[in-house]
Amino acid sequence: MQPWWLAFPGRDEHEYKCLDAAGISYMQDEEAGSRGVLQLHISKIVDVDVDLILTFPDLYPFFRPAVRLNDPEGTFKHHLHPFSGDLCLIGRDTARWSTGDTAAWLLTEQLPKAVDLGTLTADAERAADLSDEDAQAEPFTEYYTCFADEAMLLVDGGWQLPADANSGELDVRLSSVAPDVEGGTLGAVFGVTAEDGRSIGVLEGVHPTRFPHKILGRWQRLSAPVRHDDPKSIWQHARNLRPELPEAPREPMTPGNAHGVTVQITGLVFPEERAQRQLGDGWMFLVRIRRPGPGTQPPKGKGGRRQPQTGPTTTTALVRAGYSGRSDLTGRMPELEGLSGRHVLVLGLGALGSTVAEHLARAGVGRLTLVDRDRVEPGNLVRHATQLRHVGWSKAKAVSDVARSAGLYCEVGYHELSLGGVRWDPAPHHIDERSQQDGIAEIVDEADIVIDCTAEKAVGQALAWICAKRATTLMIASATNGGWGGRVATFEAHKPTGCWSCLELHLHEGTIPAAPAAPEEVGVQPVGCGEPTFTGTGFDLAEVALHTVRTSVGLLQNDVADGYPEQNAPVHLLALRDAAAAAIPPCWTAHPLPVHTACTGQHSSG
Numbered sequence: 001m002q003p004w005w006l007a008f009p010g011r012d013e014h015e016y017k018c019l020d021a022a023g024i025s026y027m028q029d030e031e032a033g034s035r036g037v038l039q040l041h042i043s044k045i046v047d048v049d050v051d052l053i054l055t056f057p058d059l060y061p062f063f064r065p066a067v068r069l070n071d072p073e074g075t076f077k078h079h080l081h082p083f084s085g086d087l088c089l090i091g092r093d094t095a096r097w098s099t100g101d102t103a104a105w106l107l108t109e110q111l112p113k114a115v116d117l118g119t120l121t122a123d124a125e126r127a128a129d130l131s132d133e134d135a136q137a138e139p140f141t142e143y144y145t146c147f148a149d150e151a152m153l154l155v156d157g158g159w160q161l162p163a164d165a166n167s168g169e170l171d172v173r174l175s176s177v178a179p180d181v182e183g184g185t186l187g188a189v190f191g192v193t194a195e196d197g198r199s200i201g202v203l204e205g206v207h208p209t210r211f212p213h214k215i216l217g218r219w220q221r222l223s224a225p226v227r228h229d230d231p232k233s234i235w236q237h238a239r240n241l242r243p244e245l246p247e248a249p250r251e252p253m254t255p256g257n258a259h260g261v262t263v264q265i266t267g268l269v270f271p272e273e274r275a276q277r278q279l280g281d282g283w284m285f286l287v288r289i290r291r292p293g294p295g296t297q298p299p300k301g302k303g304g305r306r307q308p309q310t311g312p313t314t315t316t317a318l319v320r321a322g323y324s325g326r327s328d329l330t331g332r333m334p335e336l337e338g339l340s341g342r343h344v345l346v347l348g349l350g351a352l353g354s355t356v357a358e359h360l361a362r363a364g365v366g367r368l369t370l371v372d373r374d375r376v377e378p379g380n381l382v383r384h385a386t387q388l389r390h391v392g393w394s395k396a397k398a399v400s401d402v403a404r405s406a407g408l409y410c411e412v413g414y415h416e417l418s419l420g421g422v423r424w425d426p427a428p429h430h431i432d433e434r435s436q437q438d439g440i441a442e443i444v445d446e447a448d449i450v451i452d453c454t455a456e457k458a459v460g461q462a463l464a465w466i467c468a469k470r471a472t473t474l475m476i477a478s479a480t481n482g483g484w485g486g487r488v489a490t491f492e493a494h495k496p497t498g499c500w501s502c503l504e505l506h507l508h509e510g511t512i513p514a515a516p517a518a519p520e521e522v523g524v525q526p527v528g529c530g531e532p533t534f535t536g537t538g539f540d541l542a543e544v545a546l547h548t549v550r551t552s553v554g555l556l557q558n559d560v561a562d563g564y565p566e567q568n569a570p571v572h573l574l575a576l577r578d579a580a581a582a583a584i585p586p587c588w589t590a591h592p593l594p595v596h597t598a599c600t601g602q603h604s605s606g
């Protein structure tokens with residue numbers, strides 16, 4: 001590819017002309033030039049001596065040039081990368097740069113603003129006009145490059161540690177014990193205590209079985225972020241502040257400490273920006289692991305000397321904090337805050353049900369109960385929420401795993417069975433001799449909403465009968481043959497609308513239309529499967545699943561102020577094809593469900 005100055009002929013000349021006109025002295029960096037990069041050393045802007053490096057990006061002029069201070073020590077508190085010296089001249093939002101802007105504009109118009117705003121004293125900051133900077137925080141931890149890859153320890157961003165607490169202990173739990181910090185340390189701080197043993201932070205609502213390995217950690221408050229970008233220097237800094245931090249890790253990595261590996265986890269808490277110019281507690285962790293040496297080698301030959309013993313080795317890693325309190329997670333979707341106390345029962349965990357369960361967990365539903373009897377086959381993956389590693393699992397267990405991974409606060413239970421059999425759970429290893437009527441009534445009673453994704457007429461009819469008797473809202477979601485359309489029907493308890501039989505009668509008469517469907521002969525019996533399945537793509541079926549979640553979330557929040565809004569018609573139909581079988585954008589229509597005059601069922605009078 002051509003460099004940008006050849007792709008946009010004359011643009012570099014234009015840049016030089018504008019720099020000259022603005023009274024800017026510069027010199028081209030020859031070494032950078034030999035690598036195909038246009039980099040300028042800026043020594044003077046009008047009458048002011050400066051020491052700046054301006055680098056044009058490869059995708060200039062779509063992206064702005066980078067401007068770096070050669071000597072980043074100084075009075076900048078904001079808008080300066082403390083390690084690289086890169087200046088933040090117009091915010092991170094690329095919309096604030098247009099391709100007609102020039103390096104000269106950046107240096108003469110934007111640089112003075114960044115200098116003014118970046119060097120404000122605390123007092124001046126309160127009175128300052130901050131409209132020239134992005135309304136966003138510049139958390140100091142963003143600048144570190146030395147964090148361990150793929151490692152994170154969770155904390156609650158809602159904690160407010162009292163100002164008189166400066167150090168103490170941490171109740172750290174790890175999800176698994178990894179041999180190295182990099183590549184898979186995930187854990188959570190379940191509790192923070194102060195020097196005097198007061199509990200000053202608790203991670204509420206995360207089930208402890210998610211993080212079974214308990215390790216005692218310590219924490220230390222720092223008055224400012226550490227201005228070093230390597231874990232060992234940061235550790236030295238922390239230890240200088242608090243010499244009683246043990247030099248050697250001594251918490252056993254595994255119960256019983258079979259391998260003699262010990263670990264030391266130290267949380268560092270320091271002020272950093274949470275919102276524009278607002279400070280809060282930033283967290284990061286030093287994880288030090290000490291491995292014993294290989295031990296004394298046996299002597300070599302007769303009279304040989306023992307080989308020198310290799311001592312234990314200690315590695316130090318810096319691990320990012322992951323802010324994962326409930327408020328950290330619901331901040332992106334405030335309309336869903338009320339879901340944490342809600343419980344949904346999903347029956348049928350195929351293409352629809354698995355996606356429904358996953359999205360309910362992501363949305364923050366507090367509890368899910370999942371029911372299915374099938375196993376995950378490789379062929380399911382083309383339109384299922386599970387992954388290759390779940391092949392061979394029961395769908396109930398596999399989808400429960402997906403939902404648990406998607407929703408940190410979601411409690412998931414499951415039953416590996418299907419409705420229509422004799423006795424609740426006839427599995428040989430666990431005989432539960434209850435009637436299916438009693439078993440299903442029990443899990444229906446625990447749920448706020450029941451969602452049937454089985455696409456089995458008898459299951460829908462039986463659930464409608466049970467849910468009506470127990471005054472529980474039932475939703476039935478189905479897709480049509482070929483994935484050409486679908487239907488989401490809601491039978492809300494205490495609503496004077498039609499029942500399951502009413503819907504059947506309306507569909508039979510055509511007073512509620514049918515969703516478009518591929519001709520009947522389209523169908524497939526996969527190799528090794530006992531039953532044929534319908535055809536249809538994952539992305540078309542997901543359309544039905546997502547609308548099912550959207551509708552259920554509205555229902556679950558109908559008594560929550562500012563909650564996600566409720567849909568106001570009970571039957572929703574999806575068309576993904578028109579009458580000529582041509583593809584169309586997803587078209588949902590809403591339909592009333594009046595009580596049918598021929599229906600002999602019981603209907604609520606509202």
Ligand SMILES: [Zn+2]
Nearest residue numbers: 499502599601
């Ligand atoms: Zn009816």
